[in-house]
Amino acid sequence: MPRFPKPWSKKRGKRILGHALAGEAGELTFYAGLFLIGVFGFSLVLINEVAPESVSQVPTDAISTGLGTWIFGILSLASMLTGGVTLLYRLARIGASSERRSAIAKMAGSIDMIGPPSDDAQALPSVPKGSAITESPGERLTYRLAAEKAKSGIAGPATLALLWSSAWLVLLAVVVSGFWNGQPRWYLAALLVPFAMISVWSFRFFLNQFRQFAGIGPTIVEISSHPLVPGGQYDLFISQSGRLRLKRLTVLLTCEEETFYQQGTDVRVDRHEAIRQVICKERNVAVDPQAPWEQQLRIDLPENVMHSFVGTHNAIRWKVVVSGESQPWPSFCRSFPVVVHPPDLSLKRSPQ
Amino acid sequence: MNVTLCNDDGLYRAGGELSAKWRISRVPLDEVQSVEVSVLWHTEGKGDEDLHVHHFQRFAEHQLRRAGLADQQVLQCVLPATPLSYHGRLIRLQWCVRLRLFLADGREIVAEQPFHLVSNEMARPHSVSSDRAAMLLPKSGGAVRGKVLENVPAS
Numbered sequence: 486m487p488r489f490p491k492p493w494s495k496k497r498g499k500r501i502l503g504h505a506l507a508g509e510a511g512e513l514t515f516y517a518g519l520f521l522i523g524v525f526g527f528s529l530v531l532i533n534e535v536a537p538e539s540v541s542q543v544p545t546d547a548i549s550t551g552l553g554t555w556i557f558g559i560l561s562l563a564s565m566l567t568g569g570v571t572l573l574y575r576l577a578r579i580g581a582s583s584e585r586r587s588a589i590a591k592m593a594g595s596i597d598m599i600g601p602p603s604d605d606a607q608a609l610p611s612v613p614k615g616s617a618i619t620e621s622p623g624e625r626l627t628y629r630l631a632a633e634k635a636k637s638g639i640a641g642p643a644t645l646a647l648l649w650s651s652a653w654l655v656l657l658a659v660v661v662s663g664f665w666n667g668q669p670r671w672y673l674a675a676l677l678v679p680f681a682m683i684s685v686w687s688f689r690f691f692l693n694q695f696r697q698f699a700g701i702g703p704t705i706v707e708i709s710s711h712p713l714v715p716g717g718q719y720d721l722f723i724s725q726s727g728r729l730r731l732k733r734l735t736v737l738l739t740c741e742e743e744t745f746y747q748q749g750t751d752v753r754v755d756r757h758e759a760i761r762q763v764i765c766k767e768r769n770v771a772v773d774p775q776a777p778w779e780q781q782l783r784i785d786l787p788e789n790v791m792h793s794f795v796g797t798h799n800a801i802r803w804k805v806v807v808s809g810e811s812q813p814w815p816s817f818c819r820s821f822p823v824v825v826h827p828p829d830l831s832l833k834r835s836p837q
Numbered sequence: 838m839n840v841t842l843c844n845d846d847g848l849y850r851a852g853g854e855l856s857a858k859w860r861i862s863r864v865p866l867d868e869v870q871s872v873e874v875s876v877l878w879h880t881e882g883k884g885d886e887d888l889h890v891h892h893f894q895r896f897a898e899h900q901l902r903r904a905g906l907a908d909q910q911v912l913q914c915v916l917p918a919t920p921l922s923y924h925g926r927l928i929r930l931q932w933c934v935r936l937r938l939f940l941a942d943g944r945e946i947v948a949e950q951p952f953h954l955v956s957n958e959m960a961r962p963h964s965v966s967s968d969r970a971a972m973l974l975p976k977s978g979g980a981v982r983g984k985v986l987e988n989v990p991a992s
Contacts, residue, residue, distance in 0.1 A: 588893035744884025796887035
């Protein structure tokens, strides 16, 4: 039995199921269709605006209002542009080697209209600029490092708890009004119990996150110079505030390899700590709001280590990590990214 | 097809000049459609591949006729400061000179000559033998001759 050609291909690792050209043909057909639909829609709008009486066959009722015409026109134009530009881009990629595609992309990136590369990017390609790190001057040392954004904030749990509690209260009001008017809604009353359980769970989850957020005070990390260079020595100031007793407090300098890869339709990330340098390790640390834990430390960056690197799917990231095990608050771990430049080539920066 | 680097050890300083020679032999000119020569870095390892071309030259058929296909051609370019070659557990960053030959029947032949881009510090003989250098670079030195890596029909 002849098999109907599929307009897509499936990638499993480096293996492609189906014909390699099938996916490209499917994409081209989709974008060509998008472009043609845009042309058709925009033509309808133009006909409706310019000569609605002369073309009696065109059904212009749906787009006869001023606002409707504008919305329809903008959508058609967007469809036309998206389809046309992407179609041309995909056509240019067919038959080109990966090196040629990269060279074309590099050439396109160097056009002034798109945005000329900065001096840093030209001097040290694929090395993160780290300009955000040097934006904030420190009190004790030259720069105050910015913490990596926490993966879990309290805005999400707070919104969930608030919305769910509000929904439960609205439901309660409806049930109570039903009883009040002598028309009890038993099925809604039965729903109150599971809704209340979810509401309690979301509120407890929010409280737990809030304890973690508010109980452990801010961590301040300042550094004497940035970017770092292999073989260099740097002063580091750490301050941990809050009201907590830490069983253990550790300050580390780490170099982490980070890779992104596709597994089926999922994008996965894998990390490996290539270098781990313990800068400070203390036990039984007491932190008081009046007397935060403060230490002036020293980083000796080894020679011949890899500089910071950022690609599309791979990265090498350096960071200062402050972690603590505490009671009754949950343990915490805060990362402060730094940029390491290759030796002899580091760009000189002055503190702002 | 072969690519020969000017440094036997395959070590090049960041920001230094790369000089390489390439030649295509025993292929009739009528069968060649075009040739692409590029200096690039790419990643290997667990993650998806990143590839960035630093220097790119494409020779069409008429340019190859003028230059002479069997004659040795010279490639010269100034290397960038980064990214340096790296050999880690999840990521390997490899520089190479890649020669891609497009044949008239749609086939492609690729020859690749890897080299190491290192800092000035590491380019000094005493630094390369240090313990840390083993993490940055593979122990085997760069081969002098290029080799054919693949022979795939054009998609």
